Amino acid sequence: MLSLKERQELLQRFHPDYREGGRREIRVGVNRGERVPNELADLFEGISLVRPGEIDLDHVRQEVDVLVIGGGGGGAAAALFAAESGAKTLVTTKLRFGDSNTIMAEGGIQAAVGKFDSPALHYLDTLGGGGFQNLPHLVHALVSDAPVILDWLVRLGVMFDRKENGDLLASFAGGQCRRRVHSAADYTGMEIMRVLRDEVYGQGIEVLEFSPAVDLVLDEKRRCAGAVFVDLDTGERFVIRAKTVILATGGIGRLHIQGFPTTNHYGATADGLVIANRAGARMIFMDSIQFHPTGTAYPEQLMGLLVSEAFRGWSAQLVNGEGERFIHELETRDITSSATIREVVDRKKGVITPTGMHGVWLDTPLVEIKKGKGTIHRIFPHLFHRFHTYGIDITKEPVLVYPTQHYQNGGLLIDASGETTVQNLFAAGEVSGGVHGRNRLGGNSLLDIFVFGRRAGMEAASRAKEIVIGKLSLDHVIEYEEELERLGVLKREIKAPLLLPDYRYEKALGRVHQ
Amino acid sequence: MGDQGRRFFSIYIFGKKYQVPEGLTIQKAMEFAGYQFIRSCGCRGGICGACFTEYRTPGSYQLKGALACQALAEPEMRITQSPFVPMHRADYHLEALRAQPGILGKIYPEIYRCLQCNTCTRICPMEIDVMDYIAHAIRGDIEKVAHLSFQCILCGACAARCPAEISQPYVALLARRIYGRHILSLPAGLEQRISDIKSGRYHRVLERLTQLQIEELMRVYIQREQEPQEADRWVPKNPNFPEDLF
Ligand SMILES: Cc1cc2nc3c(=O)[nH]c(=O)nc-3n(C[C@H](O)[C@H](O)[C@H](O)COP(=O)(O)OP(=O)(O)OC[C@H]3O[C@@H](n4cnc5c(N)ncnc54)[C@H](O)[C@@H]3O)c2cc1C
Ligand code: SF4
Ligand code: SF4
Ligand code: FES
Numbered sequence: 001m002l003s004l005k006e007r008q009e010l011l012q013r014f015h016p017d018y019r020e021g022g023r024r025e026i027r028v029g030v031n032r033g034e035r036v037p038n039e040l041a042d043l044f045e046g047i048s049l050v051r052p053g054e055i056d057l058d059h060v061r062q063e064v065d066v067l068v069i070g071g072g073g074g075g076a077a078a079a080l081f082a083a084e085s086g087a088k089t090l091v092t093t094k095l096r097f098g099d100s101n102t103i104m105a106e107g108g109i110q111a112a113v114g115k116f117d118s119p120a121l122h123y124l125d126t127l128g129g130g131g132f133q134n135l136p137h138l139v140h141a142l143v144s145d146a147p148v149i150l151d152w153l154v155r156l157g158v159m160f161d162r163k164e165n166g167d168l169l170a171s172f173a174g175g176q177c178r179r180r181v182h183s184a185a186d187y188t189g190m191e192i193m194r195v196l197r198d199e200v201y202g203q204g205i206e207v208l209e210f211s212p213a214v215d216l217v218l219d220e221k222r223r224c225a226g227a228v229f230v231d232l233d234t235g236e237r238f239v240i241r242a243k244t245v246i247l248a249t250g251g252i253g254r255l256h257i258q259g260f261p262t263t264n265h266y267g268a269t270a271d272g273l274v275i276a277n278r279a280g281a282r283m284i285f286m287d288s289i290q291f292h293p294t295g296t297a298y299p300e301q302l303m304g305l306l307v308s309e310a311f312r313g314w315s316a317q318l319v320n321g322e323g324e325r326f327i328h329e330l331e332t333r334d335i336t337s338s339a340t341i342r343e344v345v346d347r348k349k350g351v352i353t354p355t356g357m358h359g360v361w362l363d364t365p366l367v368e369i370k371k372g373k374g375t376i377h378r379i380f381p382h383l384f385h386r387f388h389t390y391g392i393d394i395t396k397e398p399v400l401v402y403p404t405q406h407y408q409n410g411g412l413l414i415d416a417s418g419e420t421t422v423q424n425l426f427a428a429g430e431v432s433g434g435v436h437g438r439n440r441l442g443g444n445s446l447l448d449i450f451v452f453g454r455r456a457g458m459e460a461a462s463r464a465k466e467i468v469i470g471k472l473s474l475d476h477v478i479e480y481e482e483e484l485e486r487l488g489v490l491k492r493e494i495k496a497p498l499l500l501p502d503y504r505y506e507k508a509l510g511r512v513h514q
Numbered sequence: 515m516g517d518q519g520r521r522f523f524s525i526y527i528f529g530k531k532y533q534v535p536e537g538l539t540i541q542k543a544m545e546f547a548g549y550q551f552i553r554s555c556g557c558r559g560g561i562c563g564a565c566f567t568e569y570r571t572p573g574s575y576q577l578k579g580a581l582a583c584q585a586l587a588e589p590e591m592r593i594t595q596s597p598f599v600p601m602h603r604a605d606y607h608l609e610a611l612r613a614q615p616g617i618l619g620k621i622y623p624e625i626y627r628c629l630q631c632n633t634c635t636r637i638c639p640m641e642i643d644v645m646d647y648i649a650h651a652i653r654g655d656i657e658k659v660a661h662l663s664f665q666c667i668l669c670g671a672c673a674a675r676c677p678a679e680i681s682q683p684y685v686a687l688l689a690r691r692i693y694g695r696h697i698l699s700l701p702a703g704l705e706q707r708i709s710d711i712k713s714g715r716y717h718r719v720l721e722r723l724t725q726l727q728i729e730e731l732m733r734v735y736i737q738r739e740q741e742p743q744e745a746d747r748w749v750p751k752n753p754n755f756p757e758d759l760f
Contacts (some may be wrong), residue, residue, distance in 0.1 A: 095564070096598075115703065124723070144716070147708045157692065
């Protein structure tokens with residue numbers, strides 16, 4: 001494994017985060033001066049979908065205690081805990097409930113429950129992965145709540161992989177000194193999401209689908225008090241008033257930072273960041289994007305889709321075009337992606353795929369050789385099926401991979417209860433930042449969304465009991481646009497939030513858009 | 515990029531004809547034709563079940579099904595999408611249930627109406643033997659249902675076609691939850707770890723770690739012992755690290 005110094009050098013030379021010209025400063029608002037990817041900065045300079053005067057804030061469609069925005073794992077957990085704490089809770093989401101990055105998670109969820117593992121080791125691994133910049137109190141919360149979360153999921157009926165004796169099976173992800181990732185084959189996110197969704201329905205919590213939030217609403221004290229939504233089918237805009245709001249809108253993969261393909265779902269368009277930024281919520285580490293080293297490079301129809309890190313945890317190796325192993329399997333993702341880019345760009349030892357793209361080999365058959373025949377079918381049924389559709393048998397042939405945009409490391413600054421710097425606005429999951437520093441470890445995001453979803457849900461519910469909402473206002477939206485205009489950077493042609501990516505016509509042929 | 519050299523063919527989307535280039539998935543072909551999806555598009559990776567699509571191809575009487583994000587568009591294919599199938603989810607409280615053989619049939623008595631027509635198995639885009647897991651549900655073999663249905667993405671294709679009006683994916687989901695909660699044992703060690711944390715066993719070490727400056731933290735970090743990937747029974751030289759440092 002590389003020393004800390006070697007890691008730093010590799011990152012600086014080859015990680016896309018360090019590429020000149022990829023980022024620029026935010027010009028207005030509370031986050032002025034923060035550097036973010038250009039694609040995100042553009043949205044921050046776009047115009048709101050809510051035109052002043054067009055919407056009557058005295059006319060609210062619905063009023064709840066806790067308003068959850070986002071129907072992935074973070075939102076579902078927040079809703080379940082808010083409702084359990086007695087709050088009248090509503091989940092709103094952009095697509096179907098469950099259409100999310102959560103449902104796509106393959107590898108698993110971290111929790112230090114092994115005999116020779118401990119929350120303290122989990123803490124160290126997480127900080128080492130994040131470049132030692134993670135916010136300590138958030139990591140403290142993350143590692144201490146992890147076993148509670150695992151237990152909660154088991155009791156809800158999530159079928160985690162077990163050993164023959166019934167103990168939980170744990171495997172490795174990069175940057176871990178112990179086996180700590182708990183999986184449900186390569187369906188972990190799907191298995192958890194379908195159970196949580198079922199539980200939300202079972203608890204009778206109301207869910208509103210195909211209705212994305214397009215701006216937050218504040219009261220006269222600049223506390224969050226609801227949101228404006230748009231009905232994607234009818235175009236109608238409406239207001240929901242709430243005592244507390246939990247933002248769980250996930251990540252930004254579909255902005256295709258620096259032209260990279262992505263592993264993310266269709267709705268990962270940074271909406272939460274855009275509306276929270278306008279409402280005055282601070283961000284942290286939003287200059288830092290995670291590129292996953294093993295995005296699919298061939299076949300083209302699967303471009304950018306994830307090939308789970310668990311393959312390397314189960315002994316698969318990355319090798320270049322000359323068959324040489326060029327990086328240790330348990331290095332963190334930022335390091336492994338940088339090493340892959342070095343192999344291809346600098347050392348010219350990559351492989352050109354049949355469709356003219358770059359890649360290196362992930363030696364999947366090694367799993368069968370080292371861990372026994374049938375392992376791939378048992379641990380990776382989904383990935384086997386996905387490649388098999390295109391005539392590739394990954395038990396026999398290696399696959400071509402290249403880094404793909406995977407995760408936003410940073411996000412909205414939160415405290416240990418999940419509250420942002422805007423009062424009564426909470427954030428949970430990928431939309432928040434700080435806990436992972438500048439690079440998240442595999443398995444720590446599923447953990448993060450539940451740890452902070454739960455904390456936010458409980459706190460938002462108990463806070464709601466004391467709140468009397470003042471007069472609703474969208475002044476912050478107007479002021480933000482006016483400030484952009486004064487600086488001459490308002491981009492009228494850009495509507496923000498983006499809501500849906502546009503892949504129509506020729507764009508459908510672009511290779512990054514799978 | 516561009517479309518030079520690509521062969522084009524026609525497809526019919528909801529009855530309308532469009533020219534699309536070869537080599538695209540159905541989903542991308544629809545986007546090429548000008549669709550910006552609101553429905554029928556989620557993960558774009560074959561796992562969320564949003565994009566189930568039915569189609570016919572010339573010369574075949576069969577009505578086929580596929581995931582639009584996975585299957586390639588074919589010449590002259592006529593397609594329609596069904597992103598939503600209203601399904602029946604019974605009300606139950608998992609905690610209060612017991613893993614008795616008849617429990618699935620008690621909660622979803624309609625499973626006994628199964629005609630064994632195999633329509634569900636034939637249409638399932640995940641190649642699950644749906645009829646078989648329903649047969650095991652009727653027999654009361656919860657564990658079998660859980661494993662056989664594990665790859666179900668709840669697209670609803672089977673439920674839309676079942677002449678017995680069974681919502682198979684919800685029967686399967688119930689079986690998996692009962693299996694996960696009541697048949698698999700609660701993992702050993704987990705309770706103990708939770709109570710250790712609650713009683714403050716790691717409090718001191720975590721508090722100290724959160725106070726370290728970066729340089730000190732790095733020094734502790736590089737002293738971690740790495741559990742080897744290949745070993746099954748491994749014991750660290752110092753099981754008390756890093757507690758013993760403070
Ligand atoms: C392919 C893949 C594999 C992964 N594997 C792992 C893994 O093995 N382990 C791990 O720990 N992590 C993994 N991750 C990361 C992890 O899955 C995600 O970071 C995490 O699930 C995010 O959860 P979330 O609830 O914050 O966001 P999401 O699950 O993405 O949910 C966000 C929700 O908000 C909705 N939304 C978006 N905009 C709006 C709006 N304007 N209004 C209303 N709703 C909106 C979305 O539609 C979506 O439902 C993986 C990620 C991907 C993409
Ligand atoms: S079992 Fe039914 S709902 Fe599940 S994937 Fe197959 S067809 Fe879809
Ligand atoms: S479609 Fe319905 S009736 Fe036919 S085999 Fe499947 S479950 Fe039974
Ligand atoms: S879009 Fe999710 S399965 Fe096709």
